[in-house]
Amino acid sequence: MFRRILTATAFWIVTLLPAQASTGIALVIANQNYDRVRNAQGAGSVLQSVRRLEEMGFRVELATDLSAPAMEAALTQLSGALGDPANERVVIVYSGHVVSAKYGTWLMGTEATAADPDSVARQGVRLQRLLDLAAQRQGGAIVAIADYGFPQVNAQGFSSGLPGSVAVPQGVSLVRGSGAGVTEFLRAIAAPGVNIGTLVRRRGSVQLEGFDPHLLTFLPADHQPVVDFELQAWESAVSTHSIEGYQAFLGEYPNGTYAEQARAELQSLQNTPERIEAALNLSRNERRAIQRDLTILGYEPRGIDGIFGSGTRAAIASWQGNNGHARTSFLNRDQIFALAQQGAQRAAELEAEARARQQAEERRDRAFWRDTGSGQDEVGLRSYLENFPDGIFSNVAQQRLDRIEADRRAAAQARDRAAWDQARQADRIPAYRQYIRDFPDGAFVEQARTRIRQLNAPEVPDPNIEAAQAAEAALRLPRFTREIIEQRLAAMGLEPGPVDGNFNNHTRRAIRRYQRASNMPVTGYLTQAIVARLLAEGVIDLLR
Incomplete structure (x- = not known):
């Protein structure tokens, strides 16, 4: 993966700018974690040299655990940056598994599986590629290889690690050794007035091949790194990646090199769905209206309280998805208008449907009332109330039945009435049948038969x-x-x-x-x- 100082390409854009001369550029690749072979344990130690290189004015591109295609892409970007003569020096560092043969040496990507002719060409990058790039800065180029060999080499003609000697282009210094040795070399060479050959011979933990100038130092003794204050401010803004950070950068460098990028990032942050909705300053009642519209349209917001919790957000996201919008769960003004229009339309449809059902129910109600005698007899009244307990004529029917019951009670003899009250109290089929046997012409016989039919009828589950x-x-x-x-x-x-x-x-x-x-x-x-x-x-x- 890449840990870029700026954005995915910002570092190389910086190096291509025709600005003041820099110390140089550096590419550091540390492949420690491999997917299918043993890890190159300790390869990441070269990363400890990055800060020292940056302090001396190098612009460093740092990459870890790269595949062979990703390493090739990083080298291609470096090649483009070397087209700017302002970059006076170049340092290329690789730390990880290495495989060599008579016809080449390969720095292996993290997808490496084997050391054979087919695999190395696909899963590695030739060392010669790095040397050729460095040769564009003769006299100011270092290629440093922290050699971790290769876990297992079975193919004939291949060996683990760098060969005994390497043909190095003119003006390029190749430094090789362990991860710790290369790290110490890089930290030491990134200092004014240090000679490469002298440093290597003094330390002994690394070897030098190729360019070995006895009188020249890699950095002049009086070297003072150029401080790019705008770049530092831009890097700070990118690292925070916040509205306040980009606004602060633009306030200091409104026409700077990175001003356009800063405005683009600022606009992207300001135009998030959450901020767009927050800018509408919806009132509690407006939020309730949105929840009502969602409810009417069949999206459950879990309450119409004017508070947009997880239920409302999920309902909004579902509505957005069903209407071709991004499922952000936050609304903009146009979406609120569309939702309100749909809610009003659906409410009108529901009202029309309810009105139609009500009219149909009223027609059926009136027809049944007419067909059962328009309330002229007890059987018809009871039948009407059984079918339309809340019907148009339910009050009239109940009042007439009440009068019939009152008249029947008044006309019933005491024994008849006592027996009927006893049956009503028991409210069981045997009790009503006994009443009918005892009083076949009783005042409550029809009621007893109706009640028997009701008790015999299959139970219809009542609502809870x-x-x-x-x-x-x-x-x-x-x-x-x-x-x-x-x-x-x-x-x-x-x-x-x-x-x-x-x-x-x-x-x-x-x-x-x-x-x-x-x-x-x-x-x-x-x-x-x-x-x-x-x-x-x-x-x-x-x-x-």
Whole structure:
């Protein structure tokens, strides 16, 4: 992997600029961790020389654990940078596995598997490639190889590590040795007034081949590295990669070499989806409206409270994905408008669907009332209430049945009445049958037969009323919201009773009517979805 001082190509861009002369450029490759052979343990030690090279004014490209193609790419970039004569010196460092043969030496990439003719050509870079690049700076070029050999060499003609001697181009100094030896050499040579040959002979932990100037030093004795303050400021901005960092750089160098890059990075950071949404300064009510729209469209935000938690963010991301937007979970202004438009359209569709269902239900209700005698007999009244307990004529039917029951009670003899009350108290089929046997012409025979039929009928599972009650209580609806809901139910002709925010039996019946017309579970209690729809429908009515 690369650890670049700037961006992926920024270092080489810097070296290509026609600015003031620099000490030179350096490429340090440390291949310690290999994928399929034993690691070159300690190869990373050469990285300790990087800071010293930078202090002396070298611009260093540092790369670790590279494959052969990646090493070739790094060398290609270095070749381009050497086209600038301002780079007076070059240092190329490789630390890792090495394989050699009579016809060449290869520095192996981390994908290396074997030392044979087929593998080395694909999995390594020739040492000659590095020497040829260095030859572009004759007299100011060092190639340093920390030789870790190769774990296993079986192919004939191949050997582990560098050969005994290497043909080095004119003006290039090749230094070879262990990782520790090469590291110490690099740290020492990156100092003013140091002669390469003298240093190598004094230390003894490395060997020198090629250019060995006896009177010249690699860096002049009076060398003072050029300090590029703008580059330092740019590197600092890149390392923080923050809005404040790039703004500070532009404030100091508004027309500098890296100003355009800084503005591009600044714009990228400022235009994140999260910042775009935050800049809208959405109010609590606007956030509630967004949550209502999501709910109406079938995306569950886990509450309509004006707080965008994980549930709302997941709902937004789902909506974005289904509408061809990036799933950022943050909204921009155009998306909010599109969401509101879809929510209003869907609310209108749901209202129309509910109205159509309600009208169809009313037609069926009236037809059944007519077909059962329009409330003229007890059987018809009871049949009507069994099928339409909250129907249009349910109040009338119940009142008439109440009068029939009252008249029957008044006309019944005491024994008849006592037997009937006893059967009603037991409310079991045997008790009602006993009553019919005892009083075949009794005042309550028809009621007993109706009750027997009811008890014999297959049980229809009732909605989970307790769960529905708990769900409505969890909504914690304020009084004004409950009044708005009662107003909506009244406007739809569902007869919820007084608009006072208190949900009585009339209100529950109106809610059941609405649920039945909207093809929802009929419980008589509110859910978040029902509240969202009723409030949304109310807004649509105001806009008409």
